[in-house]
Amino acid sequence: MILRPFKYVECGSVDEATTTLKQYGDGARIIAGGTALVPMMKHRLLRPEVLVSVIQVPGLGDIAAGPDGGLRLGALATHWEISRSPLVKRESPLLAYACGRVASPTVRSMATLGGNLCYGESASDPSPALLALRARVRVVGSGGERTLPLTEFFTGFYETGLAEDEVLTAVEVPPLAPGARWRYLKWVPRAQEDKALVGLAAVLVLDGRHCRMARLGLGGVAASPVVLRRTEQSLEGRELDERTSAEAGEVAAAEVEPMEDLQGSADYRRDMLRVWVRRVVADLATGGGER
Amino acid sequence: MESFELTVNGCVERVQAPTQWTLLQLLRDGLGLLGTKEGCGEGSCGACTVLVDGRLTRSCLSLALRAAGRSVLTVEGLGANGRRDPIQEAFVRHGAIQCGFCTPGMVIATRALLGVNPTPEDHEIREFLSGNFCRCGGYTQIVNAVRELAGRRPTAVNRGENA
Numbered sequence: 001m002i003l004r005p006f007k008y009v010e011c012g013s014v015d016e017a018t019t020t021l022k023q024y025g026d027g028a029r030i031i032a033g034g035t036a037l038v039p040m041m042k043h044r045l046l047r048p049e050v051l052v053s054v055i056q057v058p059g060l061g062d063i064a065a066g067p068d069g070g071l072r073l074g075a076l077a078t079h080w081e082i083s084r085s086p087l088v089k090r091e092s093p094l095l096a097y098a099c100g101r102v103a104s105p106t107v108r109s110m111a112t113l114g115g116n117l118c119y120g121e122s123a124s125d126p127s128p129a130l131l132a133l134r135a136r137v138r139v140v141g142s143g144g145e146r147t148l149p150l151t152e153f154f155t156g157f158y159e160t161g162l163a164e165d166e167v168l169t170a171v172e173v174p175p176l177a178p179g180a181r182w183r184y185l186k187w188v189p190r191a192q193e194d195k196a197l198v199g200l201a202a203v204l205v206l207d208g209r210h211c212r213m214a215r216l217g218l219g220g221v222a223a224s225p226v227v228l229r230r231t232e233q234s235l236e237g238r239e240l241d242e243r244t245s246a247e248a249g250e251v252a253a254a255e256v257e258p259m260e261d262l263q264g265s266a267d268y269r270r271d272m273l274r275v276w277v278r279r280v281v282a283d284l285a286t287g288g289g290e291r
Numbered sequence: 292m293e294s295f296e297l298t299v300n301g302c303v304e305r306v307q308a309p310t311q312w313t314l315l316q317l318l319r320d321g322l323g324l325l326g327t328k329e330g331c332g333e334g335s336c337g338a339c340t341v342l343v344d345g346r347l348t349r350s351c352l353s354l355a356l357r358a359a360g361r362s363v364l365t366v367e368g369l370g371a372n373g374r375r376d377p378i379q380e381a382f383v384r385h386g387a388i389q390c391g392f393c394t395p396g397m398v399i400a401t402r403a404l405l406g407v408n409p410t411p412e413d414h415e416i417r418e419f420l421s422g423n424f425c426r427c428g429g430y431t432q433i434v435n436a437v438r439e440l441a442g443r444r445p446t447a448v449n450r451g452e453n454a
């Protein structure tokens with residue numbers, strides 16, 4: 001498979017990238033790792049006139065501690081780097097684990113976190129984790145910089161709230177609540193390197209069996225990655241046992257509108273979501289540890 | 292059209308390549324290095340795996356011009372003085388090569404695996420090579436070859452036939 005001709009602009013700064021994006025408008029596309037963009041171009045789903053590369057922007061891939069705890073991940077940080085970073089493993093083991101579930105080591109070494117979020121794919125592995133952690137994204141456009149919660153970033157099927165001239169520069173991850181238990185469950189019906197049919201990230205803070213806080217992010221089921229808000233509410237303030245876990249599964253199954261594709265029907269997705277919410281909640285409640 | 296320099300298997304190459312060429316096209320069509328294969332062309336199969344400055348890369352998804360100034364290692368760069376690399380030797384010894392189409396990518400991925408983890412457990416071998424498909428299905432022999440490189444014995448099930 002070959003690519004059709006395009007113009008390539010290597011940018012030395014975010015400003016240069018936003019200016020170039022503005023200059024070419026609809027015909028321009030950012031390229032980071034290229035693992036999502038290049039296949040789309042090969043399949044003729046996209047035909048950008050200009051590729052605006054940010055891969056050499058200094059510092060854009062930095063992984064650092066956040067100002068008030070937590071993490072600040074540069075858009076170009078790769079899933080390989082994030083999954084192996086001692087800082088991320090310590091501060092946000094859920095995120096390190098979820099990034100380590102993306103595809104295979106070769107794809108992980110190329111694929112960036114910023115590219116993953118901007119691709120806007122529902123079956124993204126880091127997105128549910130970042131939604132459960134209530135992460136924020138920083139974006140820079142020709143009009144300046146803004147920060148928005150990830151919950152507002154995903155707007156639909158492969159759609160995000162990024163304007164044409166905006167670049168995602170960093171992801172801010174709040175610290176994991178003290179004593180929180182977490183899990184990322186990637187349900188793939190066929191093989192290890194497949195994308196998630198259900199990607200469920202859960203963070204629970206429990207006092208014995210009493211649920212103080214529940215945060216659930218979901219990928220692969222709805223048209224975009226989503227937070228399971230009603231399911232979270234159904235858990236908070238309750239004693240978690242088999243019955244409440246099963247009820248949470250029912251709430252989750254009713255809360256989302258599943259997609260349908262070659263990987264699975266909408267009904268299958270809904271059934272698997274119901275099962276996995278129940279199992280993950282029950283497992284975390286009985287101290288099933290991490291992952 | 293782009294013109295730039297890069298190092299391929301230790302040799303500096305001055306190349307001219309269309310802007311839209313992938314690194315895979317540059318290696319095969321530009322430099323005549325046919326060891327690296329194109330399977331799917333879309334990042335799934337791993338047949339095109341190479342190292343760029345030591346980093347695992349799907350050359351079918353990578354733009355050639357991004358390799359400017361960098362150092363690329365392909366299967367042709369393994370081994371020295373006409374002798375095969377120990378990874379290649381182990382693959383041969385264990386019958387880990389049937390049609391051989393996946394082998395260049397497998398061998399390069401194995402090189403990367405042993406670089407980060409010289410003594411991988413079986414599940415680590417399988418996970419690391421999960422992005423490299425063998426259409427002949429010879430995974431047991433491939434895992435056995437890597438096991439041996441990790442200093443462990445092949446699994447009982449295939450020892451008789453392949454060791």
Ligand SMILES: Cc1cc2nc3c(=O)[nH]c(=O)nc-3n(C[C@H](O)[C@H](O)[C@H](O)COP(=O)(O)OP(=O)(O)OC[C@H]3O[C@@H](n4cnc5c(N)ncnc54)[C@H](O)[C@@H]3O)c2cc1C
Pocket residue numbers: 029030031032033034035036037038039054075101102103104107110111112113114115116117118119121123124125126162166167168169193194195196333334335
């Ligand atoms: C074989 C294969 C398997 C995969 N498996 C998985 C998987 O298991 N889990 C998973 O989550 N993903 C998977 N993916 C999807 C893909 O690897 C990820 O979405 C990847 O993180 C995309 O990042 P990238 O840097 O390669 O982005 P690119 O391909 O460079 O860009 C993707 C999109 O985002 C835009 N973009 C990139 N960076 C920015 C930025 N900083 N600001 C604004 N816009 C930007 C681009 O214009 C483009 O539209 C897989 C891909 C392949 C090829």
Ligand code: FES
Pocket residue numbers: 328329330331332333334335336337338339340349350351352
């Ligand atoms: S040819 Fe590159 S991954 Fe299949």
Ligand code: FES
Pocket residue numbers: 387388389390391392393394424425426427428429
């Ligand atoms: S040996 Fe034939 S594809 Fe692996």
